[in-house]
Amino acid sequence: MPKMKPSLRLTKSPSISTKATSAQPHSATLVARPRVSAKESSVASGIVSRSYVVRTFGCQMNEHDSERIAGLLDAEGLEAVSEESDADVIVLNTCCIRENADNKLYGTLGHLKTWKDSREGRQIVVAGCLSQKDKDVVQSRAKWVDVVLGTHNVHRTAELLEHARTVGPVTEIYDEAVQDDHVLFPSALPARRETTYNAWVTIQIGCDNTCAYCIVPSVRGKEISRSSDDIVDEVRRLASLGVTEVTLLGQNVNSYGRDLTLAERQAGGDVRVRPLFADLLRSVGSVPGIRRVRYTSPHPKDMKSDVIAAMAETPTVCEHLHYPLQAGSDRVLALMHRGYTAQKYLDRLAEARRAMPDIAITTDIIVGFPGETEEDFVRTLEVSAEADFDSTYTFIFSPRDGTEAATMTEHFVEPSVIADRFDRLRVVVERSALLRHEARVGRTEEIVVEGPNRKREGHFTGRTRQNKLVHFASHEPLRPGTYGTVEITRGAPHFLEGIFREVLAEPSHRVRIPVAVAGH
Ligand code: SAM
Ligand code: SF4
Numbered sequence: 001m002p003k004m005k006p007s008l009r010l011t012k013s014p015s016i017s018t019k020a021t022s023a024q025p026h027s028a029t030l031v032a033r034p035r036v037s038a039k040e041s042s043v044a045s046g047i048v049s050r051s052y053v054v055r056t057f058g059c060q061m062n063e064h065d066s067e068r069i070a071g072l073l074d075a076e077g078l079e080a081v082s083e084e085s086d087a088d089v090i091v092l093n094t095c096c097i098r099e100n101a102d103n104k105l106y107g108t109l110g111h112l113k114t115w116k117d118s119r120e121g122r123q124i125v126v127a128g129c130l131s132q133k134d135k136d137v138v139q140s141r142a143k144w145v146d147v148v149l150g151t152h153n154v155h156r157t158a159e160l161l162e163h164a165r166t167v168g169p170v171t172e173i174y175d176e177a178v179q180d181d182h183v184l185f186p187s188a189l190p191a192r193r194e195t196t197y198n199a200w201v202t203i204q205i206g207c208d209n210t211c212a213y214c215i216v217p218s219v220r221g222k223e224i225s226r227s228s229d230d231i232v233d234e235v236r237r238l239a240s241l242g243v244t245e246v247t248l249l250g251q252n253v254n255s256y257g258r259d260l261t262l263a264e265r266q267a268g269g270d271v272r273v274r275p276l277f278a279d280l281l282r283s284v285g286s287v288p289g290i291r292r293v294r295y296t297s298p299h300p301k302d303m304k305s306d307v308i309a310a311m312a313e314t315p316t317v318c319e320h321l322h323y324p325l326q327a328g329s330d331r332v333l334a335l336m337h338r339g340y341t342a343q344k345y346l347d348r349l350a351e352a353r354r355a356m357p358d359i360a361i362t363t364d365i366i367v368g369f370p371g372e373t374e375e376d377f378v379r380t381l382e383v384s385a386e387a388d389f390d391s392t393y394t395f396i397f398s399p400r401d402g403t404e405a406a407t408m409t410e411h412f413v414e415p416s417v418i419a420d421r422f423d424r425l426r427v428v429v430e431r432s433a434l435l436r437h438e439a440r441v442g443r444t445e446e447i448v449v450e451g452p453n454r455k456r457e458g459h460f461t462g463r464t465r466q467n468k469l470v471h472f473a474s475h476e477p478l479r480p481g482t483y484g485t486v487e488i489t490r491g492a493p494h495f496l497e498g499i500f501r502e503v504l505a506e507p508s509h510r511v512r513i514p515v516a517v518a519g520h
Helices: 038-045 060-075 099-117 129-134 137-141 154-167 216-220 228-240 258-266 277-285 305-313 330-336 342-355 374-387 415-438
Strands: 008-012 030-034 051-056 089-094 123-128 147-149 170-172 198-202 245-249 292-296 320-322 360-367 391-396 444-452 459-464 469-473 483-491 496-505
Touching: 051 060, 060 089, 060 123, 060 154, 060 198, 060 245, 089 099, 089 129, 099 123, 099 129, 099 137, 123 129, 123 154, 129 137, 129 216, 147 154, 154 170, 198 228, 228 245, 228 277, 245 277, 277 292, 277 305, 305 342, 330 374, 342 360, 342 374, 360 374, 360 415, 374 415, 391 415, 415 483, 444 469, 444 496, 469 483
Parallel strands: 051 089, 089 123, 123 147, 147 170, 198 245, 245 292, 320 360, 360 391, 469 496
Antiparallel strands: 008 030, 444 459, 444 483, 459 469, 483 496
């Protein structure tokens, strides 16, 4: 795939409208300008000592994009603050997976009008999936928004802010990623990470699937994998800064690399077209200094034995699989275009448990997909009970404009029926979670310390390798990122409790990492 010269950033002339266009963002003139240092840039742009807050709605992808937005603003000389009242710039990084997110955003923007009017020079940025979806609608519903930028425009945040200061409100949304690693993969931009010991690493953007309910493919574009060399290099850099845990991010991580091998083959290479995720897990898992590797999300239709084997054989890969079921009825799974049956899902789960007996399984389930009958829903209960989940994220079906499921209006399920099903599913899942957690009582588990428990003096929170939240007592102060052991004394549906036993490893970061700039 051709790349733009890394030493140049393409930007539009400030005098032109930067309205959404196409894959190549440029229906208008482009000005290529050399990248400048943070200091030069902040002096040149006159934004020294301005401050910002980033508010994130949505998933880990969005949180990761927010880290990049913050890193870019840091690099331009803006200062991060925690309170909106102290900020000159507020960035709302939005999500549009479910309807609530829209209402929440427009409600928040309503409140922010007063915030903006109360101090000269304040700016509001709306970024993320919802701005990608709504495009011009954001500024037409909230004229006081200064910058609207899409999912492929994160790298332009600082320039667009400056553009809006001099020229006025701006919307810039590319329909697809432009061919530059800085644009494609948020991990290749500077970042402000909130924690020092763990980090997200994007391995893939977009999604080529066609799940009938899902808006992700239309707001995140087609699936593009990042090269494994780039990923491993980034993990090495993170490890050298003291990061010990990485979470690999993608919408369908099991298909990671299929596009890379296809491109290689099309270029005449003697390679088999295949996903490379199992290989990637092994490579990332063997980076010195990395103690824990996680990933999200795999797609059951693409889960193969090689990934399970790589998980089982790579000691740093954690015993946790987030494995989205969505529905237990084969009829509903087919309507959703998920590409697997409940039995195939359960068989793969059994295989994962045989390979890693202590693995925790979490899932996503949608309740009330159009046409879901009582019989279909009972299958979801049965499959959930058989899967014996450690926890689930249960979503109420939300019609998203532009998706197939949104057109199935005559089959929409009554809200009261959905509410009842939601509760029944919660009971089933909480029962299995509680039993699984109680079975851990008396065991000594490895945890990484997240921080002090603000509500209980002398208590901390941490995570086990199975990604379970543990509240535990400790006589000694423990820094975030410390590895230790905890004896589990109680299991609840959503957490464990325990007593700290011993330190296994002190945090290895030497400095806090306010800005980690990728080595491009
Ligand atoms: N790529 C991942 C997968 O296929 O499992 C999930 C991505 S999506 C960001 C996260 C979850 O949101 C999905 O697993 C699904 O359960 C839920 N979701 C997506 N669209 C939805 C909709 N229209 N209504 C309700 N839940 C939805
Ligand atoms: Fe959405 Fe399906 Fe892609 Fe997941 S795999 S992001 S649910 S389309």
